[in-house]
Amino acid sequence: MLELRDIHARYGAVRVLHGISLEVRQGELVAIVGANGAGKSTTLSAVTGVVKPNAGEIVFKGEPIAGLPPEAIVRKGIAMVPENRDIFSALTVEQNLRLGAYIRRDRGEYLRDLDEMFALFPILADRRTQAAGTMSGGEQQQLAIARALMSHPQLLILDEPSLGLSPKLVEQVFALVQRLHGQGMTILLVEQNVAQALNIADRAYLIRMGRVEAAGTPQELRRTVDVESAYLGAAMADAAIGRESMK
Amino acid sequence: MSEAFGFIVSALSLGSMYALMALGLVLIYGILKLVNFAYGELIMVAGYTLYLLNGSPLPWLVMGFCAILAAIVASVLTEYIAFRPIRDKSLTAMLITSFAVSTLFQNAALLLISPRSRVVPLPDIFSQSIAVGNVLIQMRDIMAVVVTFVLLGALTLLLNRTVLGIALRAAADNMRMTRMLGVPANLLISMAFAISGLLAGTVALFWLGRTASVTPGIGLEPLIVAFVATVLGGLNSLVGAVVGGYVLALMTVGINTFLPQDLVDYRQAFTFALVILVLLFRPEGLISSKIGTGNRP
Numbered sequence: 361m362l363e364l365r366d367i368h369a370r371y372g373a374v375r376v377l378h379g380i381s382l383e384v385r386q387g388e389l390v391a392i393v394g395a396n397g398a399g400k401s402t403t404l405s406a407v408t409g410v411v412k413p414n415a416g417e418i419v420f421k422g423e424p425i426a427g428l429p430p431e432a433i434v435r436k437g438i439a440m441v442p443e444n445r446d447i448f449s450a451l452t453v454e455q456n457l458r459l460g461a462y463i464r465r466d467r468g469e470y471l472r473d474l475d476e477m478f479a480l481f482p483i484l485a486d487r488r489t490q491a492a493g494t495m496s497g498g499e500q501q502q503l504a505i506a507r508a509l510m511s512h513p514q515l516l517i518l519d520e521p522s523l524g525l526s527p528k529l530v531e532q533v534f535a536l537v538q539r540l541h542g543q544g545m546t547i548l549l550v551e552q553n554v555a556q557a558l559n560i561a562d563r564a565y566l567i568r569m570g571r572v573e574a575a576g577t578p579q580e581l582r583r584t585v586d587v588e589s590a591y592l593g594a595a596m597a598d599a600a601i602g603r604e605s606m607k
Numbered sequence: 608m609s610e611a612f613g614f615i616v617s618a619l620s621l622g623s624m625y626a627l628m629a630l631g632l633v634l635i636y637g638i639l640k641l642v643n644f645a646y647g648e649l650i651m652v653a654g655y656t657l658y659l660l661n662g663s664p665l666p667w668l669v670m671g672f673c674a675i676l677a678a679i680v681a682s683v684l685t686e687y688i689a690f691r692p693i694r695d696k697s698l699t700a701m702l703i704t705s706f707a708v709s710t711l712f713q714n715a716a717l718l719l720i721s722p723r724s725r726v727v728p729l730p731d732i733f734s735q736s737i738a739v740g741n742v743l744i745q746m747r748d749i750m751a752v753v754v755t756f757v758l759l760g761a762l763t764l765l766l767n768r769t770v771l772g773i774a775l776r777a778a779a780d781n782m783r784m785t786r787m788l789g790v791p792a793n794l795l796i797s798m799a800f801a802i803s804g805l806l807a808g809t810v811a812l813f814w815l816g817r818t819a820s821v822t823p824g825i826g827l828e829p830l831i832v833a834f835v836a837t838v839l840g841g842l843n844s845l846v847g848a849v850v851g852g853y854v855l856a857l858m859t860v861g862i863n864t865f866l867p868q869d870l871v872d873y874r875q876a877f878t879f880a881l882v883i884l885v886l887l888f889r890p891e892g893l894i895s896s897k898i899g900t901g902n903r904p
Contacts (some may be wrong), residue, residue, distance in 0.1 A: 408787055409787075429791075429792070430786040430787045431786045431792065434787060434789040435789055442784065446782065448776070448777040450780060459773060459788050462789045526737060563894060
């Protein structure tokens with residue numbers, strides 16, 4: 361369904377991706393794991409059109425999409441739940457969802473989808489007219505996912521959905537992702553929480569310093585590489601940040 | 608009592624013009640993070656449109672609409688021709704471009720029309736007034752307030768009830784995410800400039816109504832006023848722009864009214880001193896960021 365072929369990309373003068381190739385097939389849940397700064401988010405940015413790749417091809421449903429602007433990519437059927445959620449905090453919950461359905465013009469369908477989201481995320485129904493920024497992190501994450509689903513995506517991309525959530529909420533988010541996958545949704549998931557991501561993924565890619573270091577089923581990945589050590593860089597960086605913020 | 612009424616009407620009418628101008632500035636700032644210094648020239652464009660239509664058989668109301676339309680077209684075209692090509696480059700480039708556009712407009716007026724002021728046609732009602740007690744209230748002031756309230760009401764509906772309006776607010780918060788939901792950036796930016804032009808064009812009618820004339824440099828004062836009002840109210844808030852406009856007008860009219868006669872020449876200094884004082888205690892402006900980024904780590 362989605363295929364990246366030898367994608368190179370840079371942020372300003374810094375080269376971040378050095379030839380990423382990966383594939384997501386219909387109905388799959390594919391995880392991208394790797395340390396902080398490995399290029400996971402940049403890979404997603406290239407797919408969603410936020411970053412234009414310098415070289416390489418991105419093909420979605422047989423159509424090249426590399427270099428298209430973000431507003432065109434979502435119309436092709438790719439929806440994004442970004443890192444930090446990026447909900448519109450001054451808008452109400454319902455207005456956030458309305459914008460999620462921006463590319464869908466049918467009012468009746470919109471109202472039906474809205475009810476569906478409120479059934480899936482009851483807390484959002486309670487908070488319907490509340491400013492989204494006043495909600496807790498977990499609630500905001502649910503809103504970000506619901507907002508992405510409102511566009512009826514064929515491919516759902518989640519960037520670090522567990523970031524900044526309590527362990528209990530992390531469980532909930534992973535359960536939700538698994539449930540969506542069970543309903544047939546194709547999902548591309550980026551996570552630093554390697555263990556959890558490998559538990560629910562069909563296949564996974566390990567990215568390190570802008571390259572695909574390993575790929576395969578979670579079992580293969582666990583067997584062939586020391587995933588934990590690849591992840592250690594991130595863990596140490598996180599610890600350093602943690603110490604820094606303790607001061 | 609009627610003096611108090613006169614004072615309130617003066618402050619409200621001046622505040623209405625300030626508020627609309629400030630709102631137009633903040634709309635653009637919210638979405639592009641650009642302070643559009645070519646914004647005052649929209650008033651000039653509306654003014655010269657009225658001047659050029661002077662003597663035509665059109666009723667004044669039609670001329671007024673043409674003037675507003677000219678401001679809208681000038682605003683949208685400015686964005687399309689001057690800002691869009693360099694939008695992805697840098698904010699500084701856009702800022703300097705806005706100065707260039709401002710100079711270009713002014714010089715075009717100097718060259719093509721005249722450096723001297725030109726008379727603009729006004730409707731009769733602008734020079735009429737009604738007596739409240741022993742104070743004369745200008746009809747023009749009352750109309751400015753009424754038109755502003757109608758416009759603010761319409762804008763509130765647009766920004767809260769329509770999808771594009773909601774998208775405009777969303778883009779002021781996070782343009783990248785708004786685009787990822789499928790809202791085209793160019794559409795939003797064009798819309799912001801169109802609304803901004805509408806506001807400036809409307810203000811122009813009442814601003815020019817005070818002197819019934821237009822000069823190439825007419826845009827400078829309303830631009831500065833709008834800029835000060837936005838800083839006062841908070842650059843990230845639409846409500847702040849409106850509040851800032853009315854507060855600034857209240858200060859200005861208050862100083863004009865209560866300052867001893869021999870100090871009136873320094874009234875601007877007093878106004879700005881008051882503004883500085885407010886900002887010392889509320890550096891974020893009176894209304895702190897309502898549409899700002901609330902969910903960043």
